[in-house]
Amino acid sequence: MSANGKVSVATMWLSGCSGCHMSFLDLDERLLDLSKLVDIKASPIVDIKFDQMPEVDVGIVEGCVNNDEEAEHLRHLRDRCKILIALGDCAIMGNVPALRNQFRLADCLTRGYVDTESTQIGEIPSDPVLPQLLARARPLQEVVKVDVSIPGCPPDADTIWYALTELLAGRMPQWNERNLKYD
Amino acid sequence: MIENQTITINPVTRIEGHAKITIHLDAQGEVDDARFHVVEFRGFEKFCEGRYFAEMVQITPRICGICPVSHLLASAKACDAILGVTIPPAAKMLRELMHMGQTIQSHALSFFHLSAPDLLLGFDSDPATRNVMGLIAAAPDIARKGIRLRKYGQEMIKATAGRKIHAEFPVPGGVNKALTVAERDELLRGLPEAYEAARFALDLLLGYHEKHQHEVESFASFDSNYAGLVQPDGALELYDGNLRFTDPHGNIVHDQVDPSRYLDYIREAAEAWSYMKFPFIQKLGYPQGMYRVGPLARLNLCTKIATPKANAELRLWRANGHAVRTSSFFYHWARLIEILYGLERAEQLLHDPAITSTDILASGTPQNADGVGVMEAPRGTLIHHYWVDEGGRVEKVNLIVATGHNNLAMNRAVRAVAKKYVKSQRLQEGMLNRVEAAIRCYDPCLSCATHAVGKMPMVVELVDAAGAVVDAAARDAA
Ligand code: SF4
Numbered sequence: 001m002s003a004n005g006k007v008s009v010a011t012m013w014l015s016g017c018s019g020c021h022m023s024f025l026d027l028d029e030r031l032l033d034l035s036k037l038v039d040i041k042a043s044p045i046v047d048i049k050f051d052q053m054p055e056v057d058v059g060i061v062e063g064c065v066n067n068d069e070e071a072e073h074l075r076h077l078r079d080r081c082k083i084l085i086a087l088g089d090c091a092i093m094g095n096v097p098a099l100r101n102q103f104r105l106a107d108c109l110t111r112g113y114v115d116t117e118s119t120q121i122g123e124i125p126s127d128p129v130l131p132q133l134l135a136r137a138r139p140l141q142e143v144v145k146v147d148v149s150i151p152g153c154p155p156d157a158d159t160i161w162y163a164l165t166e167l168l169a170g171r172m173p174q175w176n177e178r179n180l181k182y183d
Numbered sequence: 184m185i186e187n188q189t190i191t192i193n194p195v196t197r198i199e200g201h202a203k204i205t206i207h208l209d210a211q212g213e214v215d216d217a218r219f220h221v222v223e224f225r226g227f228e229k230f231c232e233g234r235y236f237a238e239m240v241q242i243t244p245r246i247c248g249i250c251p252v253s254h255l256l257a258s259a260k261a262c263d264a265i266l267g268v269t270i271p272p273a274a275k276m277l278r279e280l281m282h283m284g285q286t287i288q289s290h291a292l293s294f295f296h297l298s299a300p301d302l303l304l305g306f307d308s309d310p311a312t313r314n315v316m317g318l319i320a321a322a323p324d325i326a327r328k329g330i331r332l333r334k335y336g337q338e339m340i341k342a343t344a345g346r347k348i349h350a351e352f353p354v355p356g357g358v359n360k361a362l363t364v365a366e367r368d369e370l371l372r373g374l375p376e377a378y379e380a381a382r383f384a385l386d387l388l389l390g391y392h393e394k395h396q397h398e399v400e401s402f403a404s405f406d407s408n409y410a411g412l413v414q415p416d417g418a419l420e421l422y423d424g425n426l427r428f429t430d431p432h433g434n435i436v437h438d439q440v441d442p443s444r445y446l447d448y449i450r451e452a453a454e455a456w457s458y459m460k461f462p463f464i465q466k467l468g469y470p471q472g473m474y475r476v477g478p479l480a481r482l483n484l485c486t487k488i489a490t491p492k493a494n495a496e497l498r499l500w501r502a503n504g505h506a507v508r509t510s511s512f513f514y515h516w517a518r519l520i521e522i523l524y525g526l527e528r529a530e531q532l533l534h535d536p537a538i539t540s541t542d543i544l545a546s547g548t549p550q551n552a553d554g555v556g557v558m559e560a561p562r563g564t565l566i567h568h569y570w571v572d573e574g575g576r577v578e579k580v581n582l583i584v585a586t587g588h589n590n591l592a593m594n595r596a597v598r599a600v601a602k603k604y605v606k607s608q609r610l611q612e613g614m615l616n617r618v619e620a621a622i623r624c625y626d627p628c629l630s631c632a633t634h635a636v637g638k639m640p641m642v643v644e645l646v647d648a649a650g651a652v653v654d655a656a657a658r659d660a661a
Contacts, residue, residue: 015223019248019348025296026347028334032327035319043314066223096245100226108226113453113460116228116581117568118445121452121469129191129203129456131222154248154348 002039007168008056010042011087012077014070015097015137016063018044019154020088024060026157037168058167060085064094065138069131078144083167086146087160089153091139096153098137105135148173151180204618206601214605217598219590219622221459231580236265236549236571237355239580243567244349246584249292252285252340253560253585255353256422257567260556262355264443265571267550273540274357279422280532281343281352282558286421286525287377288336289561290478290518293626294384295329298515301620302391325387332380332522335373339529342366357544364539371533374526378492381522385496388515403511403596403621406431408464408474409484410449410588412559415439417486419493419524421559428464428474429484433506442557445566449583461590462583473591476563477625478517483507488520490527496520511596511624518561518626549575560585562626589625596621 002008013021021044027034041054059081065071078084089095100108114122140146150163150173159180163173189207202221209215231242240258244251256278263270270278296315303322304313312320319326337347344350345360352358392399408431412424417438426440428448440448451460452469463472474480488494497520500508508517532538553570563585570579600621 015225017245017248017251019245019251022248022292023348025292025333026337028330029327031315031330032319032323035316040314040316066225069222096242097225099230099242103226103229108229109224111229112224112226116451117579118449118451118462118581118583119453119460120450120465123453123455125224125453125455125458127220127456129205129220130458133224137225153245156347 002041004039006037006039007058008039008041008054009058009060010056010077010081011040011044011060012042012062012073013044014061014063014074014091014140015066016088016090017096018062020062020090023152023154023157024087024160027161028157030157030161034164055080057081058083058085060087061091061140062087063090064097065134065140065143066097067131067133071134071143074140074143083147084140084144085148085150085163086140087150088155089151092141092146092149092151094137094139098139101136105133109133151175202622204597204622206597206605206618208605214598214601217594217601217618218456219594219597220457224458228580228582231569231577234577236262236554236569236575236577239567239569239577240353240355241351243582246582248348250285250289250560250562250565250585251349252281252344253558253565254567255350256282257556257558257560257565259353259355260558261554261567261569262556264554264556265549265551265569265575266355266545266547266554268356268545268547270357270545271540271542273361273537274543274545275423276532276535276538277343277358277360277362277543278353280362280529280538281340281350282422283525283529283532284336284339284343286336286561287339287522287529288333290522290525291329291333291336291380291384293518293561294388294515295326295333297626298620298623299325299329299387301623302388306617306620328380328383332377332384335377335380336525338373339370342370354544356546359544361541361543362539367533367539370529374530377526378523381519381526384522385516385519388519392516399512400510403599403624404509405592405595405599406509407592407595408436408467408472409433409480409507410464410474410476411481411484411564412442412557413439413485414489418489419481419485419487419521421481421521421525421528424559426557426564427484429507431507431509433483435484442566443555445555445557445568445583449588451583451587457590459590460587462588463591470591473595474588475592476585476588477514477561478521479508479511479514480563481559482517482520488524490524490531492527493520493524496523511592511621514624514626521561549573562586563588586625593622593625596624 041056059077086092109124113124162179166173189205191205205218207216243258244254246254300313300318341347344352352360409429412420413427414420414424426442428437429435449462450465451462453460463469464474482500488497556567558565565585566583568581569577571577600618604617
């Protein structure tokens with residue numbers, strides 16, 4: 001809990017398309033209601049210094065784990081949150097970013113940075129300033145314990161709203177045919 | 184004695200993606216160089232190989248959840264070209280309408296949710312509240328207007344495509360859902376409020392320009408070439424059209440270039456220190472061939488805008504002899520003018536009786552060995568190019584995304600701001616935020632940039648001549 005009695009939340013974007021975060025923003029006017037109940041302490045939509053990342057009640061993660069920095073950030077969040085939510089199919093099972101797992105990483109990099117038809121000056125990025133790619137993109141649960149999963153690519157705003165309001169009421173969201181239908 | 188130093192900003196926040204910035208100082212503590220590093224790689228150009236071409240419209244939008252519509256449509260256009268079909272007029276209108284929805288929502292997000300906190304709460308205000316949630320607390324009415332304008336764009340996408348994010352609507356040969364009369368009328372009902380919100384945002388921004396004229400005009404201002412699509416008469420175009428390239432003074436260098444010939448004009452370089460490649464104009468070479476794309480470029484290079492309200496704003500853009508606007512800050516202004524265009528163009532489409540036609544799909548089998556689809560995404564020109572075998576299986580994929588074209592320019596912008604605001608070894612909050620703000624002007628879509636590539640938080644590290652970090656400040660996009 002924040003000092004003001006609100007539930008504190010951090011959201012994190014790993015290897016995903018940001019569509020899950022956009023779906024969260026599709027809460028639209030419900031964001032105004034949500035802001036009375038929760039404090040967003042860290043998120044791609046706010047500024048925060050990493051070494052000051054506070055303990056939070058809820059961590060929400062989009063995307064899978066693609067490189068060493070993401071694994072470290074995820075563990076860091078896991079250590080500091082009570083409930084960890086995997087938001088969307090990339091976080092839950094790898095989804096589209098994990099399509100690269102059927103190819104060798106070196107082949108993916110060579111195609112991207114050397115072989116594409118428009119590339120004239122090719123070089124595979126290797127500077128130490130960049131994170132190290134993992135051999136395979138991995139879903140969250142291969143790296144840390146996940147408490148709640150919200151499926152969908154992306155889960156729509158109503159689904160996210162349902163899950164958050166259930167958790168705020170102290171209940172576990174229950175998935176059924178009705179709330180998992182997105183079209 | 185001060186050694187050479189590097190400042191690293193990691194991550195860049197309130198932008199859609201994952202990145203680092205390093206600022207390198209020389210022995211005198213002056214800024215020597217600044218680099219914008221994109222830190223993720225996903226590999227779309229490889230892992231799409233072997234897929235049936237019609238699947239590409241489902242896979243490639245997962246490059247980016249902010250502008251999935253642009254990827255959907257660029258992909259669908261590349262697939263149309265492989266089929267060798269001309270899509271029915273109503274399908275083209277519906278795709279364009281969907282695209283106007285996306286332009287409106289994406290630009291509204293950039294302005295209200297991501298940039299307005301700087302403009303309204305101040306660059307030097309407390310970082311803990313300098314965000315959309317802080318804006319909700321400090322100025323709920325303004326936040327609500329922004330939220331509702333973005334929502335209107337998203338609703339336009341949903342009405343046409345059935346779903347707000349990752350819809351399955353454009354398919355090779357057309358679209359798979361007609362627009363009902365009820366859906367059309369609902370969209371028309373929302374227009375007046377959307378116009379009002381767009382006008383409000385423009386007045387807010389122009390008011391800011393007046394108060395901070397010097398800073399606004401000089402903010403990461405530099406010469407560059409420009410590229411983007413235009414209509415046959417040179418008017419602003421977002422869905423279709425041909426490519427135009429202009430020089431730093433706005434003179435046309437190449438015009439009405441068939442987009443499928445992009446390889447004759449644009450090449451890319453890769454650098455060891457970023458997962459985002461660096462496109463350049465081939466004739467000018469690397470890195471001299473730097474060009475900018477996106478809202479600022481489109482307004483600088485178009486001859487006019489074919490809708491009246493937006494065209495009146497373009498005249499202000501060009502007032503007082505401004506052939507081109509060079510300050511990166513004016514991306515915000517250009518974005519708001521394009522929201523107006525998006526609303527006006529949507530209104531035209533919605534008033535055309537053909538929009539509710541159910542003749543929306545041309546069928547066929549693959550006729551061509553490759554296909555190119557080019558769009559003006561919110562952030563600039565987007566290119567999808569696929570090669571297929573006789574059965575329609577994808578053999579190769581080449582993608583050049585909007586944010587990629589601006590890579591050289593963003594690096595240039597960061598360098599310009601760093602030179603102005605980083606004066607000593609000390610890192611101050613307002614300075615960091617301005618360096619980030621320079622990036623935010625370009626509204627870089629790092630999900631896009633990292634298709635081959637990744638995403639973007641921010642660390643600033645100050646590194647000395649020996650390579651040791653002497654001071655660091657970090658913000659995590661977490
Ligand atoms: S689950 Fe889908 S919407 Fe969410 S990040 Fe992954 S690809 Fe994007």
